Amino acid sequence: MRFTVLGSGTLVPDPQRGPAGFLVSSQGAQVLVDGGSGTMQRLARLGIDGRKLDAGVYSHRHVDHCGDLVPLLFAMRVGPDEPRRGSYPIWAGSGFTGFLEDLEAVYGAWIRTDKFRASVVELPLTGPGQAALPGGVRLDTLPARHAAGALHLRFTGPDGYSVTFSGDTGPNENLALLAAGCDVLVTECATAEPDPWYSHLCPNDVLEVVKAARPRRVVLTHLYPGLDSEDALRHVAEAGVPVERGYDGLVLERLFGA
Numbered sequence: 676m677r678f679t680v681l682g683s684g685t686l687v688p689d690p691q692r693g694p695a696g697f698l699v700s701s702q703g704a705q706v707l708v709d710g711g712s713g714t715m716q717r718l719a720r721l722g723i724d725g726r727k728l729d730a731g732v733y734s735h736r737h738v739d740h741c742g743d744l745v746p747l748l749f750a751m752r753v754g755p756d757e758p759r760r761g762s763y764p765i766w767a768g769s770g771f772t773g774f775l776e777d778l779e780a781v782y783g784a785w786i787r788t789d790k791f792r793a794s795v796v797e798l799p800l801t802g803p804g805q806a807a808l809p810g811g812v813r814l815d816t817l818p819a820r821h822a823a824g825a826l827h828l829r830f831t832g833p834d835g836y837s838v839t840f841s842g843d844t845g846p847n848e849n850l851a852l853l854a855a856g857c858d859v860l861v862t863e864c865a866t867a868e869p870d871p872w873y874s875h876l877c878p879n880d881v882l883e884v885v886k887a888a889r890p891r892r893v894v895l896t897h898l899y900p901g902l903d904s905e906d907a908l909r910h911v912a913e914a915g916v917p918v919e920r921g922y923d924g925l926v927l928e929r930l931f932g933a
């Protein structure tokens with residue numbers, strides 16, 4: 676299984692970082708994980724036609740994580756090749772079905788036809804969730820502390836390689852529970868200081884998660900332009916686990932012999 680960072684930033688315009696977006700690739704299947712604005716183009720730069728994605732998974736419904744959903748569905752419908760038929764499966768937290776229906780009410784046949792439609796499988800916001808994704812990838816979820824139906828996501832490939840993505844979250848014990856012993860923890864590190872609304876993590880919050888979960892590697896993402904990421908890296912590294920700054924295009928996979 677390969678986990679590619681498509682967007683390591685936020686909605687704040689940044690020449691180096693796009694809004695949140697990731698790609699899980701396994702056994703020829705391509706599963707999009709989140710996808711803020713510009714995700715379709717960043718997929719194309721990797722040689723991947725977004726219209727041919729096998730499935731989507733969304734950590735939550737904020738626009739920096741799903742802003743390209745409508746362009747994606749519109750592109751799937753219009754071609755220029757033969758329009759897509761059948762369904763485009765999406766896994767997301769409870770409430771995503773209604774969210775998609777609201778989008779369909781606005782955009783109608785531009786994103787849904789009698790031959791093509793996105794279909795949502797909702798995952799619980801009250802406890803553990805699980806799904807079998809294309810490519811033999813297992814998805815495990817736990818609720819995050821954030822708005823808009825937010826989940827933590829753990830992907831485990833058929834090769835056993837496991838990547839946990841925090842989604843957006845305030846401090847809570849579920850992230851460390853889900854990430855326990857995984858190969859890579861890809862975690863938001865959005866604020867320099869503790870978030871007074873408990874909706875995002877600061878470096879000290881991430882340090883506590885890493886100490887508890889003991890992943891083999893940590894990647895910081897959702898980096899705001901104003902965050903001193905050098906300082907964040909130094910702080911999180913106190914846990915004794917290798918930590919690095921995520922960037923658009925970063926590829927995570929098991930290296931030979933690892």
Ligand SMILES: [Zn+2]
Nearest residue numbers: 735737821843
């Ligand atoms: Zn959010």
Ligand SMILES: [Zn+2]
Nearest residue numbers: 737739740843
């Ligand atoms: Zn966000």
